[in-house]
Amino acid sequence: MxxxxxxxxxxxxxxxxxxxxxxxxxxxxxxxxxxxxxxxxxxxxxxxxxxxxxxxxxxxxxxxxxxxxxxxxxxxxxxxxxxxxxxxxxxxxxxxxxxNAEEVAEFAIALTLAATKKIVLFDRWMRRGIWRNDTPQLIRDAIIMILGYGNIGREIAKRLRAFKPRKLIGVNRRGYKDEYIDDVIKPDKIRDVIGSVDILISTLPLTKETKDFIDKDILSRMKKNAVLVNVGRGRVIIEEDLYRHLEENQGFTAAIDVWWRYPSKKGEETYQETPLHKLDNIIMTPHMAGGWxxxxxxxxxxxxxxxxxxxxxxxxxxxxxxxxxx
Amino acid sequence: MxxxxxxxxxxxxxxxxxxxxxxxxxxxxxxxxxxxxxxxxxxxxxxxxxxxxxxxxxxxxxxxxxxxxxxxxxxxxxxxxxxxxxxxxxxxxxxxxxxNAEEVAEFAIALTLAATKKIVLFDRWMRRGIWRNDTPQLIRDAIIMILGYGNIGREIAKRLRAFKPRKLIGVNRRGYKDEYIDDVIKPDKIRDVIGSVDILISTLPLTKETKDFIDKDILSRMKKNAVLVNVGRGRVIIEEDLYRHLEENQGFTAAIDVWWRYPSKKGEETYQETPLHKLDNIIMTPHMAGGWxxxxxxxxxxxxxxxxxxxxxxxxxxxxxxxxxx
Structure with a gap:
């Protein structure tokens, strides 16, 4: 039957x-x-x-x-x-x-490059007639950490590898490692190495363990001009801690595709709890990395x-x- | 001596x-x-x-x-x-x-991904509380043409290769080809293949031959939802033709780092001849790809x-x- x-x-x-x-x-x-x-x-x-x-x-x-x-x-x-x-x-x-690991990986890299090259900020200035220089970061020189190194992380690493970054570090609890990543560490070791990371990309799902994982302690250990990309789930980061960190560190950039608040129906105007949308050092996309x-x-x-x-x-x-x- | x-x-x-x-x-x-x-x-x-x-x-x-x-x-x-x-x-x-081929290549790819994923547009909407979906294009499915396949083009191709695009086509007059590119054609063959191209990246220098090369004829042969990236020299494109094309084809996106007009002194407010800065389907950066x-x-x-x-x-x-x- x-x-x-x-x-x-x-x-x-x-x-x-x-x-x-x-x-x-x-x-x-x-x-x-x-x-x-x-x-x-x-x-x-x-x-x-x-x-x-x-x-x-x-x-x-x-x-x-x-x-x-x-x-x-x-x-x-x-x-x-x-x-x-x-x-x-x-x-x-x-x-x-x-x-959709490949789709999410492409989007994660789009956000990473938009943040390191300040594409969104330059565009905003140019539209006001302002030609302002800044110092874009090079992927080639960067130490990159992929938080949640699994299917999506691997596709990200495969592509970023072609940019010859200084180091690619994966994080997962299984200890899964492959040829695309230089090093894989367990989550409890993050605090030891986060201070050297230029770009942190989170692909973490939302679980009891990952909820609120990126908090003010993690953020405060990061480089002042680091980039944080999130294509996993919003609540892995504590919103209030991220908002404060961005406000106090103008050189730090976040590129965020996943959120705390979502529109409850189509077309509904939606902001987050904190006024993240007023900050210059965040790039905001509406959960587009993998689901359209x-x-x-x-x-x-x-x-x-x-x-x-x-x-x-x-x-x-x-x-x-x-x-x-x- | x-x-x-x-x-x-x-x-x-x-x-x-x-x-x-x-x-x-x-x-x-x-x-x-x-x-x-x-x-x-x-x-x-x-x-x-x-x-x-x-x-x-x-x-x-x-x-x-x-x-x-x-x-x-x-x-x-x-x-x-x-x-x-x-x-x-x-x-x-x-x-x-x-x-600075590697630097320019990273920037060119940043612009390419920002355009195909509509990062700048999503960010602009999100800041107004608007959650609007759109259909980002995948590099994986794209036919990409690199106009001026030389030092910079090769570094672009090396990196884009990791995204497994459908096809990478180079253009140069020397017929120079390497393992990173699927095909290299001469400039006079562009009109035959431009209609199949999803992403056109120009790294062309400004010479007598390249000036005004991208005109309304080339643009009109391109796909309605194609992406044009310019990290070479502004005057390779006819500004008026690009402006009209963008205005009439909202699905077409340009990502431009090199310009027709530059500020004559530091800090001077600068716009182009046409009001490109008012269009939603252009990404504008102030000649940052390789020279900072x-x-x-x-x-x-x-x-x-x-x-x-x-x-x-x-x-x-x-x-x-x-x-x-x-």
């Missing part, structure tokens, strides 16, 4: 539906969120669910009623938004880490590969440690 | 003077611009001059009186500003091409290596074709 898979994504196009069926139809009975109700029999019997942000009321109701779920596959790399309190305790959950619409098909493809592994009884990838999130 | 070398740079520090003497003192009698007058005997007898922009009145007077000059070494990669009318017809001139003060020592070092070759009777590099400039 085929296992039941719930596709908890809204507004899937006919083309996307066909794509899903083509990928896993052979192994699964597939139900799409827009066609089902929370109390349907299929929901109760479903073994697998593919989810996105799970922010909608309907998605949450469906998850609360899917009492026989054994495996949840996220279409996103970050799984911090899942409604863990509604899920069975022994459930297996996989993130979609790596699916043009990529959905690719994310879906990558996520369904893992669902297929589950359905075929093969080893599933990207299984998260639930205790990191609850 | 040692040959006389005129160092036509202003305000050289004691350290820089010592550096110059250390590099070529063994082979040359060195005179620094700040210490000499145009009618000095040393000027008349000098065989070699090292020059920068040669914009100052004193530099020009010295050059006009240096009737025995045989070799001029520029400290800049671009030699379009030299006073060719004051120089002997049979003089040999070398540019400093390659000296932190690099002078490196440029000097590179230029003096070539002067030393001349003094020792070795083969001199980077000899320009004077007929390209007069």
């Amino acid at each position: 085929k296992k039941i898979v719930l596709m908890l994504l809204r507004n899937l196009s006919d083309e996307d539906r066909k794509f899903v069926i083509g990928k896993i139809g052979e192994y699964a009975e597939i139900y799409f969120q827009d066609d089902i109700e929370p109390y349907d029999k299929a929901v109760k019997e479903a073994e697998v669910a593919l989810v996105s942000t799970a922010r909608s009321e309907k998605t949450r109701e469906i998850l609360a009623n899917a009492k026989n779920l054994k495996f949840i596959q996220s279409i996103l790399a970050g799984v911090d938004n899942l409604p863990y309190n509604l899920l069975p305790k022994d459930i297996m959950i996989s993130s979609n880490a790596g699916a 619409s043009g990529f959905r098909r690719k994310l879906l493809d990558y996520a369904l590969d893992n669902v297929k592994r589950y359905l075929k009884g093969e080893n599933v990838e990207n299984i998260i440690r639930i205790e990191d999130y609850i | 040692k040959k006389i070398v005129l160092m036509l740079l202003r305000n050289l520090s004691d350290e820089d003077r010592k550096f110059v003497i250390g590099k070529i003192g063994e082979y040359a009698e060195i005179y620094f611009q700040d210490d000499i007058e145009p009618y000095d005997k040393a000027v008349k007898e000098a065989e070699v001059a090292l020059v920068s922009t040669a914009r100052s009145e004193k530099t020009r007077e010295i050059l006009a009186n240096a009737k025995n000059l045989k070799f001029i070494q520029s400290i800049l990669a671009g030699v379009d500003n030299l006073p060719y009318n004051l120089l002997p017809k049979d003089i040999m001139i070398s540019s400093n091409a390659g000296a 003060s932190g690099f002078r020592r490196k440029l000097l070092d590179y230029a003096l290596d070539n002067v030393k070759r001349y003094l020792k009777g070795e083969n001199v590099e980077n000899i320009i074709r004077i007929e390209d400039y007069i």
